[in-house]
Amino acid sequence: EAGVTQFPSHSVIEKGQTVTLRCDPISGHDNLYWYRRVMGKEIKFLLHFVKESKQDESGMPNNRFLAERTGGTYSTLKVQPAELEDSGVYFCASSQDLGAVYNEQFFGPGTRLTVL
Amino acid sequence: AQSVSQHNHHVILSEAASLELGCNYSYGGTVNLFWYVQYPGQHLQLLLKYFSGDPLVKGIKGFEAEFIKSKFSFNLRKPSVQWSDTAEYFCAVNGDAGNMLTFGGGTRLMVKP
Numbered sequence: 001e002a003g004v005t006q007f008p009s010h011s012v013i014e015k016g017q018t019v020t021l022r023c024d025p026i027s028g029h030d031n032l033y034w035y036r037r038v039m040g041k042e043i044k045f046l047l048h049f050v051k052e053s054k055q056d057e058s059g060m061p062n063n064r065f066l067a068e069r070t071g072g073t074y075s076t077l078k079v080q081p082a083e084l085e086d087s088g089v090y091f092c093a094s095s096q097d098l099g100a101v102y103n104e105q106f107f108g109p110g111t112r113l114t115v116l
Numbered sequence: 117a118q119s120v121s122q123h124n125h126h127v128i129l130s131e132a133a134s135l136e137l138g139c140n141y142s143y144g145g146t147v148n149l150f151w152y153v154q155y156p157g158q159h160l161q162l163l164l165k166y167f168s169g170d171p172l173v174k175g176i177k178g179f180e181a182e183f184i185k186s187k188f189s190f191n192l193r194k195p196s197v198q199w200s201d202t203a204e205y206f207c208a209v210n211g212d213a214g215n216m217l218t219f220g221g222g223t224r225l226m227v228k229p
Binding site: 003004031033035041042043044045048055056059091093095102103104105106107108109110 | 160
């Protein structure tokens with residue numbers, strides 16, 4: 001079974017440009033999460049989709065970040081315009097909805113974003 | 117709000133040494149606790165988890181962790197590390213506010229052969 005995949009693995013852009021990150025969750029996983037790790041800091045939650053709906057977007061830093069999950073399959077995270085402080089590793093995770101209190105999240109390899 | 121603190125940012129050990137990585141969390145309600153590991157070039161993967169019951173939990177690759185509620189701690193241990201344990205280790209919690217994970221800052225472990 002394929003795991004969570006993310007594209008691209010690395011992206012280097014200039015300040016002011018736009019970047020779109022993509023996450024393909026494990027097939028059948030309704031829950032999809034985005035996290036971010038800025039250099040030297042902890043991994044921080046950005047948002048949570050259940051199917052195509054945003055369940056929790058409390059971690060989104062500002063309105064330059066837009067996440068979508070049309071059709072409830074893959075998700076994109078767009079940063080427009082990118083700023084220097086957006087550099088970091090963006091992780092995606094997915095989980096099934098088994099009706100439990102907590103369902104294990106499986107992580108992708110991350111996208112390393114560098115804004116120059 | 118929940119928060120997680122990992123005391124050591126970098127740890128260097130020789131093979132066969134014992135390992136203990138500290139993790140403390142701040143949250144007033146019921147928590148689920150996790151340790152994740154990221155080996156060089158690989159995905160984050162779950163080492164072990166605690167939801168309820170026996171506070172001493174065993175995970176993969178000989179790791180274990182002990183939940184001490186009175187100390188708000190969930191320290192990771194391994195009696196004898198191997199070179200292949202070189203990785204970054206993350207403690208994380210999930211409270212009753214939803215499914216999001218709150219991570220600590222991570223501990224980079226280097227095991228010298």
